[in-house]
Amino acid sequence: MTRRILLDHGSGGMASRQLIETVFLPRLNNPVLARFEDSAVLSAGAARIAFTTDSYVVDPIFFPGGDIGLLAVHGTVNDLAMQGARPLALSLSLILEEGFAMAELERLADSIGRAADNCRVPIVTGDTKVVPRGKADKIFINTSGIGLVPDHLVLGADLARPGDTVLLSGFLGDHGVTIMAARAGLSMQSAIQSDTAPLHTMVAAMLRAAPGGIRCLRDPTRGGAATVLAEIAASSGVRIEIDEDRLPVRPGVKTACELLGLDPLYLANEGKCIAIVEAGAAEILLTAMRETPEGRDARVIGTVTATSSEKHPARVILKTGIGGARIVGPLSGEPLPRIC
Amino acid sequence: MSLAAISEGFRDRRLAAALTERIRENKAGPLRIMEVCGTHTMAIFRHGIRSLLPAEIELISGPGCPVCVTATGDIDLMIALAAKPGVTLATFGDLLRVPGSEGKSLAMARAAGARVEVVYSPADALDMARNTDGLVVFPAIGFETTIPVIAATVLEARSKNVRNFMLLVSHKVVPPALEVLLSDPELAIDGLLCPGHVSAIIGEQAYQPLVAQFHMPCVIAGFEPLDILSAVYMLTRQAGRGQARVENCYGRVVSKEGNPRAREIIYRVFKPCNAWWRGLGEIPGSGLELQEEFRDFDARTRFELPAVFVPEPQGCRCGEILTARIKPPQCPLFNTRCTPTHPVGPCMVSSEGTCAAYSKYGDL
Numbered sequence: 001m002t003r004r005i006l007l008d009h010g011s012g013g014m015a016s017r018q019l020i021e022t023v024f025l026p027r028l029n030n031p032v033l034a035r036f037e038d039s040a041v042l043s044a045g046a047a048r049i050a051f052t053t054d055s056y057v058v059d060p061i062f063f064p065g066g067d068i069g070l071l072a073v074h075g076t077v078n079d080l081a082m083q084g085a086r087p088l089a090l091s092l093s094l095i096l097e098e099g100f101a102m103a104e105l106e107r108l109a110d111s112i113g114r115a116a117d118n119c120r121v122p123i124v125t126g127d128t129k130v131v132p133r134g135k136a137d138k139i140f141i142n143t144s145g146i147g148l149v150p151d152h153l154v155l156g157a158d159l160a161r162p163g164d165t166v167l168l169s170g171f172l173g174d175h176g177v178t179i180m181a182a183r184a185g186l187s188m189q190s191a192i193q194s195d196t197a198p199l200h201t202m203v204a205a206m207l208r209a210a211p212g213g214i215r216c217l218r219d220p221t222r223g224g225a226a227t228v229l230a231e232i233a234a235s236s237g238v239r240i241e242i243d244e245d246r247l248p249v250r251p252g253v254k255t256a257c258e259l260l261g262l263d264p265l266y267l268a269n270e271g272k273c274i275a276i277v278e279a280g281a282a283e284i285l286l287t288a289m290r291e292t293p294e295g296r297d298a299r300v301i302g303t304v305t306a307t308s309s310e311k312h313p314a315r316v317i318l319k320t321g322i323g324g325a326r327i328v329g330p331l332s333g334e335p336l337p338r339i340c
Numbered sequence: 341m342s343l344a345a346i347s348e349g350f351r352d353r354r355l356a357a358a359l360t361e362r363i364r365e366n367k368a369g370p371l372r373i374m375e376v377c378g379t380h381t382m383a384i385f386r387h388g389i390r391s392l393l394p395a396e397i398e399l400i401s402g403p404g405c406p407v408c409v410t411a412t413g414d415i416d417l418m419i420a421l422a423a424k425p426g427v428t429l430a431t432f433g434d435l436l437r438v439p440g441s442e443g444k445s446l447a448m449a450r451a452a453g454a455r456v457e458v459v460y461s462p463a464d465a466l467d468m469a470r471n472t473d474g475l476v477v478f479p480a481i482g483f484e485t486t487i488p489v490i491a492a493t494v495l496e497a498r499s500k501n502v503r504n505f506m507l508l509v510s511h512k513v514v515p516p517a518l519e520v521l522l523s524d525p526e527l528a529i530d531g532l533l534c535p536g537h538v539s540a541i542i543g544e545q546a547y548q549p550l551v552a553q554f555h556m557p558c559v560i561a562g563f564e565p566l567d568i569l570s571a572v573y574m575l576t577r578q579a580g581r582g583q584a585r586v587e588n589c590y591g592r593v594v595s596k597e598g599n600p601r602a603r604e605i606i607y608r609v610f611k612p613c614n615a616w617w618r619g620l621g622e623i624p625g626s627g628l629e630l631q632e633e634f635r636d637f638d639a640r641t642r643f644e645l646p647a648v649f650v651p652e653p654q655g656c657r658c659g660e661i662l663t664a665r666i667k668p669p670q671c672p673l674f675n676t677r678c679t680p681t682h683p684v685g686p687c688m689v690s691s692e693g694t695c696a697a698y699s700k701y702g703d704l
């Protein structure tokens with residue numbers, strides 16, 4: 001049987017990870033790539049440069065709260081911010097389908113321009129390709145970005161330690177539910193919209209407040225908060241306990257989850273950040289987050305409880321609303337392709 | 341009140357603690373309670389209900405996931421149909437990754453060029469048929485809960501004269517399978533946690549024969565954690581008193597008679613036939629096929645698809661999982677060769693599969 005690429009491989013969950021591990025790591029092997037961080041950190045003389053790239057294929061291209069252009073700017077800015085980097089510049093590459101409406105392209109260009117302005121990050125280079133009708137779907141966007149990492153700052157998914165506090169910057173699942181509803185033609189009563197937003201200003205505020213107190217920052221996009229937390233637990237060799245009652249989920253998202261049988265922990269977010277921080281710095285960091293619009297609803301959702309052992313393997317454990325406990329594993333399978 | 345607010349009410353931590361306390365006080369001794377329905381299995385795991393119960397109460401999972409019990413041969417038929425020129429297979433997403441024989445799945449068939457589209461309802465599939473010239477085939481799987489909706493779609497297709505819409509029917513009804521399970525002394529089931537949605541259609545009455553024949557405590561439960569805990573409490577109470585009867589703790593949805601109108605629509609469109617259940621084999625009268633007058637909508641007839649028996653994937657013990665003979669960690673492939681990303685059997689694929697639940701939520 002011919003082995004082929006399945007949609008699962010792009011889910012951002014376990015299948016994506018396995019694809020990189022089996023196809024690319026052995027062939028491209030280098031220590032920077034092997035860290036699996038949202039962006040690579042490279043040294044250039046005294047400077048440390050964060051470098052990242054991401055492609056956007058979301059369907060539909062316009063959705064409540066944003067569009068593919070906005071996502072392409074915010075997503076890459078956020079990948080830089082998750083390494084604590086101050087974004088310096090972005091590139092923008094487009095793959096367009098023959099016949100794509102010029103008016104829609106202009107609308108997206110407006111939105112990209114405005115997003116870059118708001119983020120104060122210039123788009124300094126780009127590329128455009130057009131493929132025959134039917135060979136791509138409307139528009140695919142790739143953006144890459146570079147940023148400057150503050151001296152001595154090291155953040156990583158392998159740095160969580162027992163006693164650390166887990167922070168979440170706001171409500172879970174808004175983007176995932178928005179796309180799903182748009183796709184299924186459901187009109188959500190409570191007008192949920194995508195949370196797409198740049199996080200670098202909030203991260204800068206956190207770094208000013210307690211630069212030494214942050215261990216790891218991650219934005220829970222595809223795969224959701226569950227996958228990010230599971231990766232941190234595995235990389236750091238720790239057990240993380242989170243509390244269902246503390247997870248912020250909007251009523252409309254909750255309803256959609258009940259109706260569609262989804263778990264908000266696995267839904268995509270496009271403007272949220274999970275931070276593993278030293279317990280002593282948690283209060284200061286929370287205050288700093290809450291002073292920014294993106295972190296207004298930030299809160300503590302759990303703690304890193306212990307180092308893993310043979311008997312107690314690295315896991316994320318959810319204390320459920322009724323007082324039970326269960327594991328939160330990484331996303332497997334494809335809940336919804338082309339979410340970003 | 342919003343749906344979210346209603347469900348909050350069934351997730352109160354103090355009430356849950358009070359109920360578990362009463363379950364403990366019942367001291368019903370070792371009890372094996374089978375939750376028949378896959379949605380129950382998922383709810384039990386998702387809310388960590390096992391972690392609240394005393395060790396001597398064992399919740400075992402039954403054959404109530406429609407994807408899991410769909411025979412390998414039927415999955416092969418779906419894959420074969422999707423590959424036919426001019427055919428689009430419009431399916432619920434859950435079926436995509438279920439392995440047929442030789443590990444092939446609809447997802448792989450799609451990657452190789454077959455037209456497989458995910459739909460959220462049979463009505464979507466019918467819409468798709470209206471908007472295309474090709475033939476749209478909808479794999480009709482599921483129990484009493486989903487069958488009425490699918491039957492209504494067939495009626496709609498007929499009244500609107502949609503000629504390019506067909507079903508590949510693998511529907512199953514629950515009571516005959518329960519009878520087979522309860523007749524098996526090896527399983528030693530002490531009580532049934534009866535499915536909420538299915539019971540809304542078939543009613544409390546459907547379990548009376550099981551009570552009479554097997555002296556089996558039966559409690560119908562909803563899907564919120566407190567629903568499930570209350571039902572477990574009622575089952576321990578019956579067991580403690582040596583009783584066996586049907587109790588309904590999902591009265592807000594399930595009545596004594598069930599939903600006669602839904603049953604009427606089911607049997608207007610379908611009639612009973614024998615069916616293959618993965619793990620249980622062929623059970624007389626446990627399946628449905630289209631009535632003669634709806635044969636135009638039957639992909640099996642149209643394409644003269646034979647009902648072939650195909651053995652389960654090698655090494656996969658889903659059959660024993662579905663009949664609660666073993667638990668997933670006892671399968672040598674569990675979490676080694678069989679994982680949610682590389683499933684060997686359907687129980688690992690379906691969002692309501694027992695192996696998927698163990699792999700995703702189990703084993704703290």
Ligand code: SF4
Nearest residue numbers: 657658671678685695
């Ligand atoms: S673990 Fe996999 S192979 Fe084993 S019974 Fe479950 S689904 Fe089948």
